[in-house]
Amino acid sequence: MAKYHQLNSLAFVAAAAVAAVGMLLLLASTTVTVVMAADADPIDDFCVADLTSPIILNGLVCVNPATVNGSTFAFTGFENAGNTNNGLGSAVTPGFAGVNYPALNTQGLALARLDYAPGGLVPPHTHPRATEVLYLVKGQLLVGFVDTSDKFYPAYLKTGDVYVFPRGLVHFQFNFGKTPAFAIAVLNSQNPGVQLIAPALFGATPPIEDAVLAKAFGIPASEVEIIKKGFGA
Numbered sequence: 001m002a003k004y005h006q007l008n009s010l011a012f013v014a015a016a017a018v019a020a021v022g023m024l025l026l027l028a029s030t031t032v033t034v035v036m037a038a039d040a041d042p043i044d045d046f047c048v049a050d051l052t053s054p055i056i057l058n059g060l061v062c063v064n065p066a067t068v069n070g071s072t073f074a075f076t077g078f079e080n081a082g083n084t085n086n087g088l089g090s091a092v093t094p095g096f097a098g099v100n101y102p103a104l105n106t107q108g109l110a111l112a113r114l115d116y117a118p119g120g121l122v123p124p125h126t127h128p129r130a131t132e133v134l135y136l137v138k139g140q141l142l143v144g145f146v147d148t149s150d151k152f153y154p155a156y157l158k159t160g161d162v163y164v165f166p167r168g169l170v171h172f173q174f175n176f177g178k179t180p181a182f183a184i185a186v187l188n189s190q191n192p193g194v195q196l197i198a199p200a201l202f203g204a205t206p207p208i209e210d211a212v213l214a215k216a217f218g219i220p221a222s223e224v225e226i227i228k229k230g231f232g233a
């Protein structure tokens with residue numbers, strides 16, 4: 001009986017130890033989750049992306065630092081306006097690590113030049129992994145975002161103004177002026193992600209059932225079909 005009790009105590013100690021280790025692992029994993037809420041910190045001075053590497057990882061493979069010079073860090077992709085001759089009257093020119101600005105790799109930043117014809121719109125969208133700061137270089141914009149309580153935060157910007165769109169929230173920009181406008185956006189992830197609200201719902205592949213969208217928007221299925229046609233669905 002005593003021996004059994006002793007074994008039982010040992011088992012209890014072992015179980016407690018396992019539980020303690022489990023708690024530590026849980027705490028550790030929680031800590032890691034918090035750290036990973038932003039892009040990983042760089043562990044070298046720089047890691048200019050090798051856009052030709054077939055290796056896939058969380059970020060991009062670096063080129064040999066010895067092959068890098070000052071001009072590697074310069075970016076000239078914003079010199080010309082994007083073509084706004086489209087249905088929305090807007091154009092987004094990226095300055096992304098993985099697209100055309102490899103020096104941004106591991107720096108936790110992405111850039112964009114935004115051009116707007118008069119009446120042009122960058123329609124409601126979100127960036128799941130980044131906050132966006134927009135500097136209006138020229139023109140006039142109505143901008144704003146909607147928070148998670150559906151409160152709308154509009155602002156009328158003029159040349160030289162800056163606006164911040166908090167991470168993950170739905171936002172847009174609209175050129176209400178009579179002249180073209182352009183802005184530079186900086187986002188605090190090298191891969192911010194972009195999800196346009198309307199095409200995500202009405203242009204998804206395969207299509208979302210009409211009944212779902214009809215109920216969600218409080219409109220007849222026939223109107224859902226009309227909207228879907230506008231997004232090629």
Ligand code: MN
Nearest residue numbers: 125127132171
């Ligand atoms: Mn945006």
